[in-house]
Amino acid sequence: MSRPIQLRQDETFVLNLGPQHPATHGVLRVKLTMDGEYIVKAEPVLGYIHRMHEKMAEGGSFAQFMPNTARMDYLHALAFNHGWALVVEKAAGIEVPERAEYIRVITVELNRIASHLLWWAAFLLDLGGFTPLLYAFDDREKIIDLLERVTGSRLTYCYMRFGGVYNDIDDEFITGTREFITRLRGRMPRLYHDLVTHNIILIKRIKDIGIISAEQCRRYGATGPVARGSGIDYDVRKNEPYSVYPEFDFDVPVFHECDSMARYMVRMHEMEQSMRIIEQALDKLPGGPVMGKAPKVLKPEAGYYYSAVETARGSLGHRLVCDGGKNPYKLKLRSPTFSNLSLYGEVAEGMLLADALAFMGSLDLVIPEIDR
Amino acid sequence: MALLNRTQVALAELLPVQAVAADEAKEAPPREPGVLVTDPARHGSHLDVLCRPDQVVDVARVMDREGYFLEAIAGVDWLERGQMEVIYDYNRLGGEHCRVMVRVCVPRDQPSLPTITGVFPAADWHERETFDFYGVRFQGHPNLIRILLPEDADFHPLRKDYKP
Amino acid sequence: METSLWRALLYLVGIMAFAGLNAAYLGWCERKGAARIQRRIGPCEAGYAGLAQPLADGIKLLSKQLVVPQGVDGILFRVAPVLAMIPAITSMAVIPFSENIGARAMELSVLLLFSLASIGMMAVLLGGWASGNKYAIISAARAVSQNLAYEIPMLVTTITVVMITNSMDLRQIALDQQGGFWHWNLFRLENGHFLTMWISFIIFFICSVAETNRAPFDMAEAESELVAGFMTEYGSMGFGLFMMGEYLNIVVGACLTATLFLGGWGCPFGLIPGVWWFLLKIYLLIFTFIWIRWTYPRTQIYRLLNLSWKILIPFSLANLLVTAALIKVF
Numbered sequence: 124m125s126r127p128i129q130l131r132q133d134e135t136f137v138l139n140l141g142p143q144h145p146a147t148h149g150v151l152r153v154k155l156t157m158d159g160e161y162i163v164k165a166e167p168v169l170g171y172i173h174r175m176h177e178k179m180a181e182g183g184s185f186a187q188f189m190p191n192t193a194r195m196d197y198l199h200a201l202a203f204n205h206g207w208a209l210v211v212e213k214a215a216g217i218e219v220p221e222r223a224e225y226i227r228v229i230t231v232e233l234n235r236i237a238s239h240l241l242w243w244a245a246f247l248l249d250l251g252g253f254t255p256l257l258y259a260f261d262d263r264e265k266i267i268d269l270l271e272r273v274t275g276s277r278l279t280y281c282y283m284r285f286g287g288v289y290n291d292i293d294d295e296f297i298t299g300t301r302e303f304i305t306r307l308r309g310r311m312p313r314l315y316h317d318l319v320t321h322n323i324i325l326i327k328r329i330k331d332i333g334i335i336s337a338e339q340c341r342r343y344g345a346t347g348p349v350a351r352g353s354g355i356d357y358d359v360r361k362n363e364p365y366s367v368y369p370e371f372d373f374d375v376p377v378f379h380e381c382d383s384m385a386r387y388m389v390r391m392h393e394m395e396q397s398m399r400i401i402e403q404a405l406d407k408l409p410g411g412p413v414m415g416k417a418p419k420v421l422k423p424e425a426g427y428y429y430s431a432v433e434t435a436r437g438s439l440g441h442r443l444v445c446d447g448g449k450n451p452y453k454l455k456l457r458s459p460t461f462s463n464l465s466l467y468g469e470v471a472e473g474m475l476l477a478d479a480l481a482f483m484g485s486l487d488l489v490i491p492e493i494d495r
Numbered sequence: 496m497a498l499l500n501r502t503q504v505a506l507a508e509l510l511p512v513q514a515v516a517a518d519e520a521k522e523a524p525p526r527e528p529g530v531l532v533t534d535p536a537r538h539g540s541h542l543d544v545l546c547r548p549d550q551v552v553d554v555a556r557v558m559d560r561e562g563y564f565l566e567a568i569a570g571v572d573w574l575e576r577g578q579m580e581v582i583y584d585y586n587r588l589g590g591e592h593c594r595v596m597v598r599v600c601v602p603r604d605q606p607s608l609p610t611i612t613g614v615f616p617a618a619d620w621h622e623r624e625t626f627d628f629y630g631v632r633f634q635g636h637p638n639l640i641r642i643l644l645p646e647d648a649d650f651h652p653l654r655k656d657y658k659p
Numbered sequence: 660m661e662t663s664l665w666r667a668l669l670y671l672v673g674i675m676a677f678a679g680l681n682a683a684y685l686g687w688c689e690r691k692g693a694a695r696i697q698r699r700i701g702p703c704e705a706g707y708a709g710l711a712q713p714l715a716d717g718i719k720l721l722s723k724q725l726v727v728p729q730g731v732d733g734i735l736f737r738v739a740p741v742l743a744m745i746p747a748i749t750s751m752a753v754i755p756f757s758e759n760i761g762a763r764a765m766e767l768s769v770l771l772l773f774s775l776a777s778i779g780m781m782a783v784l785l786g787g788w789a790s791g792n793k794y795a796i797i798s799a800a801r802a803v804s805q806n807l808a809y810e811i812p813m814l815v816t817t818i819t820v821v822m823i824t825n826s827m828d829l830r831q832i833a834l835d836q837q838g839g840f841w842h843w844n845l846f847r848l849e850n851g852h853f854l855t856m857w858i859s860f861i862i863f864f865i866c867s868v869a870e871t872n873r874a875p876f877d878m879a880e881a882e883s884e885l886v887a888g889f890m891t892e893y894g895s896m897g898f899g900l901f902m903m904g905e906y907l908n909i910v911v912g913a914c915l916t917a918t919l920f921l922g923g924w925g926c927p928f929g930l931i932p933g934v935w936w937f938l939l940k941i942y943l944l945i946f947t948f949i950w951i952r953w954t955y956p957r958t959q960i961y962r963l964l965n966l967s968w969k970i971l972i973p974f975s976l977a978n979l980l981v982t983a984a985l986i987k988v989f
Contacts, residue, residue, distance in 0.1 A: 138793050146883040160797060160960070169620075170643040177628070178652055213539060249883045251874060251957025257697035324875055324958050341564045341588050344617040350588060357589035427596060429539030429584065442569045442584060453653075455569030457584065462566075465620045476797070477884045477959055494643055 135163050138476075142171045146249050146480045149490030153467075153483075155476070162479055165471040167464055173494040180454040185211050185421045186285065188451070193279035195458065196492040198238040201231045201270075202434035204283040209365055210430035210441040211285050214423035223287035223413045224367040229404045230270060230282065232397040233300065236307070237266040238435035239390045239397075242487045246387070247319060249484035250328055258314050265303045272296055286417030297405055304398045311395075320391065329383035333482030335470055336381060343466040347437025347459050348393065349486060352386035354379035359433035371403045383485035390487070422449055436460050436487050458492045498561075498591040499532075499541055505557045506530050506542075509550055533596075540584070540594040548601050548608055551583070555611040555618075558585045563595065565611075568621035570629035572603070574655040579606040579631060601631070610636040628653035670762040674751045681910050682903035683713035685945065692949040716899075723895035731892065732789040739786035740897045743904030746775040746782075750911045755830040757924040757934040764830040769817060772829075772915060773810070776870060779908060780806045783872075783879055786901070787889035798888030801960055802879035805869060808967035813866035815975040816859040819982040820844055820919045823852055829915075833923025837932060843922040850989040855981050860920045862975050867912040869963065872905065874952040878960045913944035 141152035150171035156164040176195060180188045192207045193200035205227055212219060219227075244259035267277050273292050274282040282289050319325055340350045350357050358375040360368045376392035378385035425447040431440045437459025444453035463486050471479045510530050528550070531543040546554050555565075566584040573580060583597040601608060610633040611618045622633045623642040630651035633639055641648055650657060687702065687709065694701025702709025727733055753768035755761035765771060780802060787799025821827055823844060824835040832844075841848045845860050869876040880888035890901050917923060917940040924937040958966075 136793065145886060170641070170645070173643040175652060181653075210539070213537070247956060251877070251881060251883060252955065253693070254697050254953050257699060261698065318954075319956075322955065325956050327962060328956065328959060337588075341562070342616050344564045344566060344615070346588070355588050362587075362589060362592050363594075427538060427540070427543070427582070427598075429594060429596065431539075431586075438566070438586075440566055440584065442567065442582060444569075444571050444582075453569065453571045455567060455582070457567035461620065462617055465617060469616070475959070475961065477881065480884050 134158065140480075142168075146483065147490070148245055148488065151488065151490050151493070155479075157476070160476050162471050162474050162476065165468045165479065167467055170494055172491050174491075176495050177454050177456060180451050182450070184449055185215075185423075185451060188454070189283070190279070190281040193281055194491065195456070195495055196434060196436070196439075196489050197278055198241055198489055199231075199234055199435040200278065200280045201227075201234040201274075201282060202432055202439065204280060205231050205366070206430065206432040206434075206439045206441055208283040208285055209432060210428055210443050211421065211423070213430050214426070214428040214443055214445055215285065215418075215421045216423075217286045217417045218415050219287055220412050220415045221367070221409045222291075222411045223415065225404050225408050226273075226288050226292055226413060227283060228367055228371075229292070229300070229401050229408075230273065230288075232400050232404075233266050233270060234280075235397050235435045236394050237263045237270075239394050240266075242390060242435070243315070246484040246487075247325075249480055250325065252319065252325070255315075255319050258310075258318075262303075262307055262310065265299075265306070269296060269299050269303065272299070284414060284417070285421065287412070287414035291413045297408075300401060300405060304402060307394070307398065315391070320387075326384065329387060329481055329485065330380075331382050331384075332478045333383045333470055333474075333485055334381045335466060339466055339469070343469075344462040345437070345466055346462065347433070347435070347487075348386050348389040349437065349463045351375065351377050351389045353381045357438075359431045359438050363431060365430070365432060367404075368400075370407070371400045373397075373400050373403075383482055386485045386487075420449055422447060431457075434459060436489065436492070437463060456495055458495060460486070460488050461493045461495075464488060464493060498587070498593045502542065502557075502561055502593060502595060503530060503532075505561055506544060506554065509553055509557065510544065510546055535594065540596040542593070542595040544595060544597045546597060546599050548599055551597075551599055552609050552611055552614065554597050555583070555614040558595065558597075559614050562587065562590075563593075564588050565615040565617045565621070566594075568618060568625050570625045570631055570653065572629060572653065572655045573600075574603070577603045579603045579629060581608060581625060581631060583611075606631040607634060608632070609634050612636055627651070630654065667762075670752070674748065674762060678748045678751060678907055678910075682906045683717060685906040685909065686716070686902065687713050688945070689949050689952075692946065693953045696950070696953045720896050720899040725895045725897055726892075728790075728892055730791045732791070735785045735789035736892075737897075739782050739789060740893065740900035740904070742785065743779060743782035744900050744907065746779040747904050747907035747911055750775045751914075753829060754911070754914045755833050755918065755923060756937050758834070758932070760934055761830060764828060766826075766828050768829045769821065769827045769832075769919075772911070773814060773817075776908070776911070777806070777810065779904065782901075782904065783889050786893070787879075790889065790892040792891050794885040794887075795889045795891050798879045798881075798885045798891075801885075802872070802889065805872075805876070805878055805960070805963060808964050809866045809869040809971075812862050812967060812971040812975040813870065815972070815979055816863045816866070817919065819856070819859050819979055822979075822982060822986060823847065823850075823856075829918050829923075833918050833925070836922040837925045837929075839925075839929040840922065840927040843920065843925070843927075845920040850985050852982065852985060855978050855985065856920070858974060858978050859982075860916075862971050862978070863916060863920065865966075865971065867916060868948065868951065869967070871908045871912050871948075873909065873948055875955040875958045876963055877952075877957060878963060881957055883957075909945055909948055910941065913941040913948070916944055917941050 135156050135158045138155040138157045141147045142150040152168040154166040176191050192203035196203050240259040240263045244256040247255040271277050273290050274280045335353050337353045337355050340353050356377045361375050373396045376389050378388050423445045425445050428443040431438050440457030442455040446452040528545050528547050533543045535541050563585040566586045569582040571580040578600045580600050585595040625631050627641050627644050691701040702712040705711040705715050750772050752762040753765050783802040784799045787795040824832045836842045845856050846853045872879050921940050925932045926936050
């Protein structure tokens with residue numbers, strides 16, 4: 124990519140990318156100051172799908188907020204379920220049976236694969252490749268069917284409860300999950316890597332595009348695959364283990380190239396790691412109940428609580444402040460893409476429009492999660 | 496735990512370390528400014544730092560020097576106490592794990608704080624969000640406008656006395 | 660006089676029918692082809708195997724209002740889609756479908772085709788410009804620079820063919836290649852042209868993909884970047900005409916490729932030459948277009964231009980020299 128030609132200030136124009144634009148995958152608006160096809164300044168404008176979930180949390184009981192969590196990151200809804208369950212269990216001191224912990228991990232990881240598959244499909248769509256979308260949706264459909272069996276819904280799950288999960292998994296789910304893993308492992312090399320990852324056009328499109336340094340990640344608080352693509356070995360599942368993750372043997376893929384290709388590779392490798400976790404969890408799955416003892420009405424002690432989980436997009440934090448009442452006094456959701464997107468303006472400066480959109484795709488944005 | 500100690504030493508320049516038992520942190524009335532060690536298994540963070548409003552930037556500089564990143568900024572409206580609390584959550588990206596919660600209380604009727612965008616650019620959007628929801632004015636913020644609510648909104652919905 | 664008038668009318672109707680059928684049914688073929696590649700079924704509701712789908716789409720597009728938004732250049736905005744169709748249909752007049760089927764054999768038909776293709780690109784420029792939409796203008800600018808870049812190697816490689824066959828008449832070029840595939844320009848044995856002509860063919864094919872604005876070179880309507888490019892503001896039949904124009908350009912491109920390199924209507928083994936061979940060849944080429952589109956992601960505008968200016972043009976020029984040398988030596 125050559126350097127942008129220097130033109131006078133008055134030769135720029137403003138291009139409103141969104142709120143309805145095919146590449147933003149939702150209602151994100153980016154106000155671009157353009158110099159021809161070069162971006163002089165990029166300024167994301169948020170809030171088009173803001174629903175004030177934090178106020179809703181204050182208005183209801185702890186349990187009443189559970190369905191809301193799935194409405195934020197609809198692609199990795201179970202991780203949001205899990206994060207909310209964890210922080211409330213931490214505050215109220217609720218124990219979770221081991222089987223329920225395993226089931227949580229299995230379903231969350233399945234959901235993570237589904238989320239990465241959809242990201243992959245949408246990213247390729249951003250780059251103008253249509254066919255991979257259908258291949259990825261084919262596989263994702265299998266996951267959604269599996270999760271529908273146990274959770275009862277296909278996208279916006281409300282599966283976790285304080286003290287366990289709502290429904291036990293059955294043998295059909297277990298065999299189905301194993302079959303799915305075999306199937307995805309079989310399809311991965313040819314349909315995903317041979318057709319797309321090793322495609323010269325794709326490599327040229329995303330290699331050395333959207334370089335984010337590790338220091339930039341730290342200053343902007345970027346986490347998840349974005350940070351791991353910049354050489355930062357940070358995964359909440361490893362660094363701040365929760366649930367039963369310490370019991371599994373899995374790697375955190377880290378790439379040091381800092382470009383869109385590195386983020387792409389991180390996600391592709393993460394799918395394999397999630398499959399490893401699911402296999403181990405299915406092997407070790409203990410018996411017992413899936414719901415522990417939890418009081419009907421939760422009244423956690425007054426205080427400050429924080430809990431983080433690793434969603435497909437990065438670290439999701441819940442900052443919960445309790446005053447001893449039946450409702451959360453204050454809930455702050457630290458959604459990963461909010462921070463990941465905040466570095467967009469700095470990195471996209473000087474990029475070509477098409478490169479900036481490829482870069483945006485590599486950040487894996489889910490707008491309802493940013494706007495909350 | 497080396498990191499935890501180092502952070503405590505670094506913060507000791509600004510704030511006294513309090514030898515109060517962790518459980519007392521949950522008491523509703525705020526303590527005196529100071530650093531408190533809390534149980535991460537119980538509260539999720541290793542250090543609970545309460546600082547004065549004028550120390551926010553200094554604390555942020557210390558955290559930056561020690562290699563932390565800013566996770567989020569949250570506001571809390573204590574209607575009965577007439578205070579607005581702002582919570583800064585710091586965390587480490589990889590390596591040894593340590594979470595630091597920095598709290599600061601400002602009067603509720605005129606909430607105002609210095610900005611830390613000069614230290615952490617991440618604070619830009621988080622401060623705008625806190626302004627959006629609570630009306631906390633961050634002095635020196637380059638672009639303190641609404642972020643999630645419509646630009647012509649004239650209310651701060653997360654204040655406890657807000658009636659839609 | 661009488662017969663020639665009838666002949667002209669007949670060809671007019673025939674070409675219109677051929678163009679119309681292709682414009683309508685290539686859309687169907689594209690959808691079916693994409694569906695097969697993507698493990699779907701594709702259109703299947705309207706008629707047998709969805710064959711009535713183009714009809715339904717056509718009726719839908721015709722019955723919609725042509726919205727002319729505020730702030731557009733009204734005349735240009737309306738003219739542009741028409742301008743996209745006319746050159747494509749006009750091009751058909753000089754294409755020799757077989758030895759005896761061909762509306763008009765012209766001595767400079769190759770030149771005419773290229774001029775018409777350039778006029779076709781004007782439609783994109785005017786449509787984008789008249790829309791007054793920023794995406795459309797970016798798209799129009801892209802289309803012009805892309806077309807400019809790819810016309811050069813395309814013309815240069817065509818010159819190699821013209822040198823070999825000593826004619827700029829498409830009919831003559833096709834006649835020159837009759838009698839088996841070893842006479843085709845692509846595999847031509849005499850003078851050892853097969854040594855260089857495959858390079859010409861590849862360059863020509865890449866250029867024709869780029870000239871017709873097809874993926875992976877569909878910069879002008881890159882929908883994930885420019886929404887729909889120059890077609891952003893078009894609805895109803897304005898959009899329909901652009902789409903049909905695009906398909907017709909593909910047909911013309913395939914016809915040109917088949918005539919210049921693949922022996923026109925000739926059979927690979929010298930048996931029963933005729934229009935069927937010609938149609939077989941162009942539809943195989945069109946299938947390749949579809950195949951490529953649904954396999955590859957889109958490239959980048961600067962890479963596209965680099966490919967032309969830095970690789971295709973030098974190669975085509977070198978190729979021209981070598982071809983000239985081969986003619987001189989033998």
